Amino acid sequence: MPTEQEQVTAVPRIEVRDLAKQFAVRGGVREVVDNVSFDVAPGEFVSVIGPSGCGKSTMFNILAGLETPTSGEVRVDGRDAIGHREHFAYMPQKDLLFPWRTIAENAALGLEVQGVPRRKARAQARELFPAFGLAGFEDSHPFELSGGMRQRAALLRTVVQGREILLLDEPFGALDSLTRIEMQNWLQGVWSDHSWTAVLITHDIREAVYLSDRVIVLSARPTRVRLDVRIDLERPRDLAVTTSAEFAAYEQQLIEVLHDESRKAFAQQQEGLAS
Amino acid sequence: MTSIDRADGYVAAATPAARDRRRRRRIDPVRLLSTVLPPVLILAVLLIGWEVAVNVTGVRPQVLPTPSRVLSEGWGQREAIEMHTKATLQVTLVGFAFSLLVAWVIAVVVDFSGWLRRGVMPLLVASQTIPIVAIAPLMIIWFGFGLMPKVLVVALATFFPIAVGLVEGFNKADREASNLLRSMGAGRFTEFRYVRLPSAMPSFFTALRISITYAVVGAIFAEYVGAEKGLGIYMSMQKNAFRTDLVLAAVVVSAVLSIALYLVTFLVERLVIPWSFKERKARHAD
Numbered sequence: 001m002p003t004e005q006e007q008v009t010a011v012p013r014i015e016v017r018d019l020a021k022q023f024a025v026r027g028g029v030r031e032v033v034d035n036v037s038f039d040v041a042p043g044e045f046v047s048v049i050g051p052s053g054c055g056k057s058t059m060f061n062i063l064a065g066l067e068t069p070t071s072g073e074v075r076v077d078g079r080d081a082i083g084h085r086e087h088f089a090y091m092p093q094k095d096l097l098f099p100w101r102t103i104a105e106n107a108a109l110g111l112e113v114q115g116v117p118r119r120k121a122r123a124q125a126r127e128l129f130p131a132f133g134l135a136g137f138e139d140s141h142p143f144e145l146s147g148g149m150r151q152r153a154a155l156l157r158t159v160v161q162g163r164e165i166l167l168l169d170e171p172f173g174a175l176d177s178l179t180r181i182e183m184q185n186w187l188q189g190v191w192s193d194h195s196w197t198a199v200l201i202t203h204d205i206r207e208a209v210y211l212s213d214r215v216i217v218l219s220a221r222p223t224r225v226r227l228d229v230r231i232d233l234e235r236p237r238d239l240a241v242t243t244s245a246e247f248a249a250y251e252q253q254l255i256e257v258l259h260d261e262s263r264k265a266f267a268q269q270q271e272g273l274a275s
Numbered sequence: 276m277t278s279i280d281r282a283d284g285y286v287a288a289a290t291p292a293a294r295d296r297r298r299r300r301r302i303d304p305v306r307l308l309s310t311v312l313p314p315v316l317i318l319a320v321l322l323i324g325w326e327v328a329v330n331v332t333g334v335r336p337q338v339l340p341t342p343s344r345v346l347s348e349g350w351g352q353r354e355a356i357e358m359h360t361k362a363t364l365q366v367t368l369v370g371f372a373f374s375l376l377v378a379w380v381i382a383v384v385v386d387f388s389g390w391l392r393r394g395v396m397p398l399l400v401a402s403q404t405i406p407i408v409a410i411a412p413l414m415i416i417w418f419g420f421g422l423m424p425k426v427l428v429v430a431l432a433t434f435f436p437i438a439v440g441l442v443e444g445f446n447k448a449d450r451e452a453s454n455l456l457r458s459m460g461a462g463r464f465t466e467f468r469y470v471r472l473p474s475a476m477p478s479f480f481t482a483l484r485i486s487i488t489y490a491v492v493g494a495i496f497a498e499y500v501g502a503e504k505g506l507g508i509y510m511s512m513q514k515n516a517f518r519t520d521l522v523l524a525a526v527v528v529s530a531v532l533s534i535a536l537y538l539v540t541f542l543v544e545r546l547v548i549p550w551s552f553k554e555r556k557a558r559h560a561d
Contacts, residue, residue, distance in 0.1 A: 064458045090458040092451050100473045100550045113459040113469065141550055143557040161459065 011078045012039035013165060013197045014063075019072035020222075021058050032058050033069070034222030040165075040214075043195040047208035049258060050218030051265035056201050059223065060169055063199070064090045076164065089163040093170040095154040097142035103153050104129070104138040110161040125160050131190060132156045148179040152186070159196070166198040173203065184210055185239060192236045205258065209233075209250045210242055217257050220265035227257045340520035349524025355509070360528055362505040366494040367536070369422060370429025371487065378434045382441035386471065387463065392442075403435050407493070411500045425497035425505075432493030433486040440482025444475025477551050480544040487540055491533040 021033040032055040040046050050056050061067040063074060065085035073080065076087040089110065097106045104122050107129075111121035129135045132152045142150055151171055158166055172180045184207055191198065191211070202208050208215045209231055217227035231250055233241055241247055322342045329341045336344055349356060381399070385392045407428060414424035448471045456466045498507025506525045513521040545552055 061454075066454055066457055085458055085460050088458065090455060092455055094449075094451055096449065096452050096455050098452075098470075098473065099554045100476075100548065109469065110459045113456060113461045113465055141553055141557075143554045 010041060012075075013042040013044070013077060014040040014199070015073070015075040015078075016063075017073040017075070019059065019062065019074065020070050021055065021062065021067070022070045031222035033062075034224055035072070036218070036223060036225055038216055038225055038228060040197060040199060042197055044213045045191060045196075045198045045200070045211055046214045046216060047200045047202055047212040048216045048218060049202055049205065049208050049254070050223065051220050051258065051262040052203065053265050053269065054218050054221050054261075055223040056218060057169065060090075060167055060199075060201060064088045064167055087163060088165050088167045089158045089161045090167045091154055091158040091169065091171050093173050095142070095150040097150055097153055097157075099142055102139045102141060103134060103145065106142065107153060107157045107160055109157055114161070125156065128156050128160055131193075133186070146179075147175050148183055151175060151183060155187070159194075164197060166196050168198060168200040170201055170203065172207065180204075180207070181239070187211060188237055205251055205254050206242065209247060209254070210237060215250075215254060217254060217261070220261045220268060226261060227254070229253065337517045337519055340523065345520050345523045345527065348518075348520040349527065352521060352524065356506075356525060356528060359504050359506045359509040359525070360532065362502075363491070363494050363498065363507065363529070364532065366422065366425040366497065366505060367429060367490045367532070370426040370494060371433060371490045373426050374430040374434040374486070374490070375437060377430060378437035378441060381434075381438045382445065383467075385442055386445045386467065396442075399435060399438060402431065405431070407432060407496060411497055414497070415501045420501055420503055425494060425502065428497035429490055429493040432489045432496075436482045436486040436489075437479070440478045440485075441475055444478030444482075445471045447478060448474035473548075476548045480540060480548070480551075483544075484537060484540045487536045488533050491529055491536065495529055 016039070017037050019033055019036040020031070022029045022031050024030075036059065038046075048056060048059075058067065062069050062082070065081070065083050065088070068083055074082050076084075081087055097103070098109075101109070104126055107125035108116075108118070108121035111124060112118055116124070126138055129138055132155065134149060134153060134156065137145060137149065137153075142153070145153065155168075155171065158168075172183050175183060188211055200208070200211065212231050215227075215229045215231060216225055217229075218224070219226040229250065233244075233246060233250075326341045326343060329339055340348070381395065385395055410431070411424070411428050414427055418424040418427070445467075452470045452474075453466055456470055461469065494505070495507040495510070498505035499511050500507075502508040506529050510522050510525045513519075513525070
């Protein structure tokens with residue numbers, strides 16, 4: 001984790017400034033994202049949590065360059081990044097491994113799309129298989145793997161692209177809780193080794209605290225930053241930390257804010273149904 | 276491996292050794308017999324019933340011949356029937372190849388342009404309302420007795436399911452997969468090649484199976500209207516000679532032809548998209 005000194009001087013890897021996104025809906029405009037601002041330092045792991053139905057995915061799509069905001073700025077290393085797709089490697093909630101490709105071929109997909117020759121791309125992806133606990137499964141097909149392994153293969157496909165920032169959209173959301181804990185533990189380990197800059201969307205407060213340097217809590221729609229908490233737990237972390245008093249205090253703090261926002265989001269949905 | 280793999284529990288079942296075991300199960304004589312036996316038995320019962328009924332009632336063979344007579348008379352004419360079958364097979368294959376070409380071109384073009392999709396799809400549907408009975412004789416007037424009019428009839432009878440199967444197959448591609456590809460920097464063409472095209476293959480083969488059964492019928496119909504050779508014209512001539520047995524013998528041959536082509540599509544599918552079979556098998560095993 002960077003020291004206080006470095007944070008003041010270094011240019012943030014990601015700067016999000018006054019980001020807003022509106023959609024035209026029947027009878028007016030719906031504000032989905034409203035003036036969201038935050039920074040992410042190089043090598044920082046930041047989690048974003050928010051009530052379901054808040055504009056998290058929209059925000060992610062804007063970061064990934066798939067959608068353009070109505071107003072506001074996104075900068076990567078100080079340069080405008082709106083509509084640019086080359087900075088972020090995106091990992092969606094579904095593993096989206098293609099059944100017609102082997103695991104190695106799936107892992108190399110991003111490189112191939114970017115024009116790396118097929119053989120070289122696959123060789124590059126294969127090098128990472130041991131680190132991702134997938135050695136021996138290079139030539140298997142996705143349907144032969146367990147959920148946890150598929151998710152690791154999807155992360156491998158994301159990481160191998162060698163982009164500056166990882167965008168992880170609830171990567172473990174579909175796994176059973178035991179596998180999820182193992183995956184979090186494993187991710188925490190590989191992240192310590194590689195120091196990727198990562199932004200993780202999650203619904204899981206425990207996951208957010210365990211993995212992150214900072215946790216950002218978003219409000220109900222229209223989305224704003226409700227809380228930005230630095231998690232000062234020593235790295236590398238192990239599962240024992242999750243039962244410590246400090247950990248519980250972070251969880252408590254986040255849970256209160258998040259539930260408050262969830263109630264608002266729920267009320268909005270009820271209104272939406274009533275109208 | 277690490278502790279993660281043990282936590283997955285599933286891993287042991289997915290090792291290469293387990294996959295080999297699964298592969299060996301494929302040639303299971305008992306299962307093969309249980310697929311083949313029921314249709315064979317039912318067919319045998321029907322044929323025996325037919326044979327007995329004709330013999331008991333004493334219907335004239337010009338009206339309804341016995342299955343044994345159909346077979347023996349057909350066998351006697353085997354050289355003529357073989358010659359006509361070859362002609363029909365040629366029309367079917369050339370016509371179907373042309374149909375595939377047309378269907379692919381239409382489907383790909385339509386996939387790339389929403390404007391053309393809206394413009395072309397209604398026309399395609401309209402093309403299917405053309406009664407082939409009416410159009411086939413016109414084809415002969417326009418194009419003569421050669422291969423051309425028959426190829427067009429076969430194509431008209433078969434291209435539609437393939438085109439629709441492809442268009443819908445392309446659209447079956449996961450939207451999130453398209454987003455993923457776009458986030459990797461893919462343009463529309465790359466997205467098509469990496470996601471939409473492979474996603475469409477299972478639907479394509481389903482459509483292929485439906486339409487190939489129309490292909491033989493389409494060829495025979497085109498020949499029936501007018502041809503120098505082919506099972507269609509053979510049937511027409513034998514009907515006029517009141518050789519019901521030989522008409523039915525030609526029907527049997529055309530049925531065998533259709534079934535053979537239908538089975539070939541499975542073979543081709545297995546060669547082109549082996550992953551689809553493995554995936555289906557894996558899903559059934561769960």
